[in-house]
Amino acid sequence: MAAAKRKEGPTWLRRLDVAGRAVAAIGVGYVFASLATAVLAKLLPGGPIEATIAATTLSFAIYVTVVVWCFAEPKSWRLWAGLAGGCAALGGVLWIALILEPRL
Template sequence: MKPTSPSRGRILLSRTAAAIFGGYALTSASVIFLGAVLPLPKSQAILASSLISFAVYTAAIIWVFAVQDNRRAWLGLLLPALVLAPLGWWLGRGMV
């Protein structure tokens, strides 16, 4: 059996970190955004967005291991998170 090369190990480590941390960032941003835009009372919107977050996190993990390169994996998670979180905070300010 051929040992794993260091570059493959780094790729796997990077993708695992992207799945865990990038997926968490995207999931948190989607909860903030959906909690602000769903046309429900605030408590129900937060509950619904929290339930949707399980599907978002699962999709993020699948995404990370399905794409071709690490850069696309990280950018595919962090760019939407960087858009959704501030937009959700901005839209949610009027709901208080």
């Protein structure tokens, strides 16, 4: 029986990688989705109520996309860099939008 052998690292490294991805998906993914929701609620056209409802509805799709990406990205450093950069960019856009018009 010639089964193809995969070269795997130590078990604790794989478990640490999965734990880090879970933290990124659950914690940082929530922060990312929250920032995206706030930015969308601020920038979408229409009244404040309609923009908030539309942004909140889109936030579910944003969060699921981030969670899937957290476990699909082959490199952990790219995952963390992308989430950190995305959160920083969304935070900056929200900050500028709130300075220009202080309605959330």
